[in-house]
Amino acid sequence: MLLKDMSVNELENVLKDEKKKYDDFKKDGLKLDISRGKPSRDQLELVMPLLDEVTSDTKFPDGYRNYGMLEGISELKKIFADILETDPESIIIGGSSSLNLMYDQIQRCMQFGVLGGKPWNKYGKIKFLCPVPGYDRHFAITEHFGIEMIAVPMDEHGPIMDIVETLVKEDETIKGIWCVPKYSNPTGITYSDEVVDRLASMETKADDFRIFWDNAYVIHDLYDDKSDSLKNIFTALREFGNEDRAYVFTSTAKITFPGAGVSCIAASENNKKDILSHMQFQTICNNKIVQYMHALYLKDLDNTKYIMRRHAEISRPKFEAVLASLRCGLDGLGIADWTEPNGGYFISFNVLDGCAKKVWTLCKEAGLTITTAGATYPYGIDDRDANIRIAPTFTTSAELDVACELFVCCVKIACIEKLLFEKK
Amino acid sequence: MLLKDMSVNELENVLKDEKKKYDDFKKDGLKLDISRGKPSRDQLELVMPLLDEVTSDTKFPDGYRNYGMLEGISELKKIFADILETDPESIIIGGSSSLNLMYDQIQRCMQFGVLGGKPWNKYGKIKFLCPVPGYDRHFAITEHFGIEMIAVPMDEHGPIMDIVETLVKEDETIKGIWCVPKYSNPTGITYSDEVVDRLASMETKADDFRIFWDNAYVIHDLYDDKSDSLKNIFTALREFGNEDRAYVFTSTAKITFPGAGVSCIAASENNKKDILSHMQFQTICNNKIVQYMHALYLKDLDNTKYIMRRHAEISRPKFEAVLASLRCGLDGLGIADWTEPNGGYFISFNVLDGCAKKVWTLCKEAGLTITTAGATYPYGIDDRDANIRIAPTFTTSAELDVACELFVCCVKIACIEKLLFEKK
Numbered sequence: 001m002l003l004k005d006m007s008v009n010e011l012e013n014v015l016k017d018e019k020k021k022y023d024d025f026k027k028d029g030l031k032l033d034i035s036r037g038k039p040s041r042d043q044l045e046l047v048m049p050l051l052d053e054v055t056s057d058t059k060f061p062d063g064y065r066n067y068g069m070l071e072g073i074s075e076l077k078k079i080f081a082d083i084l085e086t087d088p089e090s091i092i093i094g095g096s097s098s099l100n101l102m103y104d105q106i107q108r109c110m111q112f113g114v115l116g117g118k119p120w121n122k123y124g125k126i127k128f129l130c131p132v133p134g135y136d137r138h139f140a141i142t143e144h145f146g147i148e149m150i151a152v153p154m155d156e157h158g159p160i161m162d163i164v165e166t167l168v169k170e171d172e173t174i175k176g177i178w179c180v181p182k183y184s185n186p187t188g189i190t191y192s193d194e195v196v197d198r199l200a201s202m203e204t205k206a207d208d209f210r211i212f213w214d215n216a217y218v219i220h221d222l223y224d225d226k227s228d229s230l231k232n233i234f235t236a237l238r239e240f241g242n243e244d245r246a247y248v249f250t251s252t253a254k255i256t257f258p259g260a261g262v263s264c265i266a267a268s269e270n271n272k273k274d275i276l277s278h279m280q281f282q283t284i285c286n287n288k289i290v291q292y293m294h295a296l297y298l299k300d301l302d303n304t305k306y307i308m309r310r311h312a313e314i315s316r317p318k319f320e321a322v323l324a325s326l327r328c329g330l331d332g333l334g335i336a337d338w339t340e341p342n343g344g345y346f347i348s349f350n351v352l353d354g355c356a357k358k359v360w361t362l363c364k365e366a367g368l369t370i371t372t373a374g375a376t377y378p379y380g381i382d383d384r385d386a387n388i389r390i391a392p393t394f395t396t397s398a399e400l401d402v403a404c405e406l407f408v409c410c411v412k413i414a415c416i417e418k419l420l421f422e423k424k
Numbered sequence: 425m426l427l428k429d430m431s432v433n434e435l436e437n438v439l440k441d442e443k444k445k446y447d448d449f450k451k452d453g454l455k456l457d458i459s460r461g462k463p464s465r466d467q468l469e470l471v472m473p474l475l476d477e478v479t480s481d482t483k484f485p486d487g488y489r490n491y492g493m494l495e496g497i498s499e500l501k502k503i504f505a506d507i508l509e510t511d512p513e514s515i516i517i518g519g520s521s522s523l524n525l526m527y528d529q530i531q532r533c534m535q536f537g538v539l540g541g542k543p544w545n546k547y548g549k550i551k552f553l554c555p556v557p558g559y560d561r562h563f564a565i566t567e568h569f570g571i572e573m574i575a576v577p578m579d580e581h582g583p584i585m586d587i588v589e590t591l592v593k594e595d596e597t598i599k600g601i602w603c604v605p606k607y608s609n610p611t612g613i614t615y616s617d618e619v620v621d622r623l624a625s626m627e628t629k630a631d632d633f634r635i636f637w638d639n640a641y642v643i644h645d646l647y648d649d650k651s652d653s654l655k656n657i658f659t660a661l662r663e664f665g666n667e668d669r670a671y672v673f674t675s676t677a678k679i680t681f682p683g684a685g686v687s688c689i690a691a692s693e694n695n696k697k698d699i700l701s702h703m704q705f706q707t708i709c710n711n712k713i714v715q716y717m718h719a720l721y722l723k724d725l726d727n728t729k730y731i732m733r734r735h736a737e738i739s740r741p742k743f744e745a746v747l748a749s750l751r752c753g754l755d756g757l758g759i760a761d762w763t764e765p766n767g768g769y770f771i772s773f774n775v776l777d778g779c780a781k782k783v784w785t786l787c788k789e790a791g792l793t794i795t796t797a798g799a800t801y802p803y804g805i806d807d808r809d810a811n812i813r814i815a816p817t818f819t820t821s822a823e824l825d826v827a828c829e830l831f832v833c834c835v836k837i838a839c840i841e842k843l844l845f846e847k848k
Contacts, residue, residue, distance in 0.1 A: 051480050054475050100707040103707070259710070259711065281561075285520075290714060
């Protein structure tokens with residue numbers, strides 16, 4: 001039965017039950033966290049053999065242990081290129097953080113401009129399109145540089161392209177768009193071929209408009225028998241003669257170790273030359289011993305996918321547990337919906353408008369940390385106050401069950417209180 | 425006998441001999457490089473046990489293998505703090521490159537200003553003081569950001585402070601100074617206590633003036649029985665109430681692996697807070713597995729110094745060989761002088777004015793790469809065309825002997841040709 005069709009009396013009874021449950025949870029003094037997309041301890045254990053790949057007996061190729069090779073080592077460029085379905089020549093390997101590469105790329109555009117063009121700093125104001133809900137750290141970078149963020153709604157195919165196209169066609173100060181095109185953070189959806197094509201082909205008023213294509217979950221499938229496929233952005237861009245439009249990022253943060261993997265940026269010949277023309281002053285090279293360790297461990301695309309399947313064996317049951325809890329606790333009540341992704345690290349959950357912050361507070365007070373309500377929107381403002389990002393991977397399965405039960409309970413309380421308020 | 429006192433005839437005879445030697449070198453098809461401060465293969469072998477410190481059996485402290493800890497792990501902060509004679513609280517650990525930290529720090533000052541002050545980008549023009557001869561990569565960063573470089577001569581005590589003080593007192597647009605205070609690149613000198621005190625105490629017109637204190641060779645002694653000591657910049661700054669004036673950098677590039685070590689920035693509480701307020705958007709953390717590996721390997725300051733002594737056992741004979749060659753080939757001729765450093769990676773060599781480029785070309789044409797003449801000066805302009813940086817460490821001892829012989833020969837040819845030109 002839909003909660004909104006219940007009488008005040010019925011709602012009050014349900015509320016009473018849920019509040020009792022909630023108080024019991026509170027007494028347990030829980031300390032649970034489903035807020036960030038972090039691999040679990042089991043996943044970290046899985047990839048420990050990475051650390052045996054280089055030892056004092058390792059024969060390193062010439063130059064790998066000394067200064068040099070700004071772009072990184074060829075073995076790993078090849079693996080990244082295969083993962084991103086592009087050419088090793090397009091790859092620059094970074095440090096452990098692709099976020100760092102993105103931040104630095106924005107900073108380069110601000111300071112030096114794109115391909116010798118006017119530095120973005122020299123505009124009175126520039127703007128970025130931010131498909132929502134999206135990745136809070138993207139928005140944080142943008143805000144930090146004083147770039148105005150324009151939220152663009154997404155559906156199951158990606159950002160609503162009618163809106164994107166209209167905006168970028170008219171406004172020269174719109175310089176970029178953030179995209180997590182596969183298993184999007186947090187919705188888990190993958191951009192349709194049409195969306196990729198329209199992003200690649202659309203007319204932009206700014207000739208230095210850039211797509212920040214954060215392909216963080218490129219091979220991060222949860223299932224063997226169903227996975228999303230994403231149209232190759234490089235192919236699409238070439239098709240439409242816009243090969244310089246995108247910077248593509250990925251990393252092994254969720255393949256090997258978060259914060260201790262390797263990252264890369266893939267770019268057209270022009271973009272790469274432009275990036276290196278600045279990067280050459282920033283550093284002599286990134287850590288090639290870590291790169292070589294990764295090249296030896298990952299071996300090739302096939303083996304990397306094999307490692308990802310083993311990660312999925314650990315993460316999949318957690319996603320399934322969350323989804324089962326949500327279904328069991330909330331199906332048919334008409335107060336929430338959520339995504340059921342085939343990969344990535346998140347489930348995006350929408351509660352009745354005006355209830356997300358309340359859910360967050362209730363969870364927090366009972367010892368469950370969920371992503372701050374609104375965090376998935378620019379400036380932390382979710383106009384509907386509805387979206388909550390759930391990250392199932394980090395906790396143990398046992399903890400996750402408790403977390404989900406508590407979460408469902410908080411959702412019900414917040415929604416019933418809202419419905420009661422409206423009915424009274 | 426001083427060459428300048430020789431007759432034209434005598435000079436022509438010496439020149440003939442040297443040219444014959446030179447032609448013989450040329451025939452050998454040499455490929456030698458004494459241009460960059462890179463550790464040798466033997467030094468890389470020395471530190472290979474670093475790579476055995478973490479394996480799949482390592483029990484990592486909680487959180488070391490996952491996202492988090494932007495400032496780095498406490499064990500390594502302690503070691504860096506001891507190396508730099510400061511408090512672990514002042515340390516932020518970076519990636520593998522301290523140059524990267526310096527570049528990023530300049531970029532942050534340009535983009536965001538210092539401690540909330542006016543961004544350096546917002547000045548029409550800013551300037552940096554560049555003690556000369558100095559480190560070409562510092563100058564390259566400065567030039568890349570369009571910062572005007574003012575060369576300040578150095579003597580054996582550091583930059584000539586009368587000049588520095590006069591300049592910074594008058595000009596608000598002078599925002600910083602590059603310093604390699606110990607075993608300076610390339611002169612090998614160490615700043616005197618008086619220079620450190622005067623840098624720490626001097627009146628600066630700009631309240632956001634910053635010393636970029638690149639303490640790259642802080643424990644890089646060549647001898648057990650003689651080493652330079654550098655006054656602690658933090659102490660000096662505190663003494664004069666200017667604790668926010670310096671950013672201090674170092675790395676293990678020449679302790680463990682160049683390009684694959686760990687770096688750090690040490691700063692006052694205000695500066696550190698300021699840095700982190702931006703850095704928090706740039707990355708979640710640096711590679712803590714690499715940090716932990718280093719903490720386990722270096723252990724503490726004493727053990728790190730022990731490792732440095734073993735490096736010195738490899739490098740010292742090379743420095744001594746170069747110095748012996750220079751003495752043997754050039755002493756008493758009045759055409760060159762050079763430094764005899766107690767540590768670091770370089771010997772700074774001055775030839776007769778107007779001859780450095782010629783020496784460089786002669787060396788190059790015979791297969792010996794030396795640092796580009798002028799590279800040790802802002803904009804690559806050595807007004808006297810006299811300074812050449814020699815980096816003895818990278819080549820094998822056998823190669824180094826040949827390189828030195830050839831170098832001496834080139835110096836003689838260039839100088840005699842100059843003297844002959846003047847005499848005729």
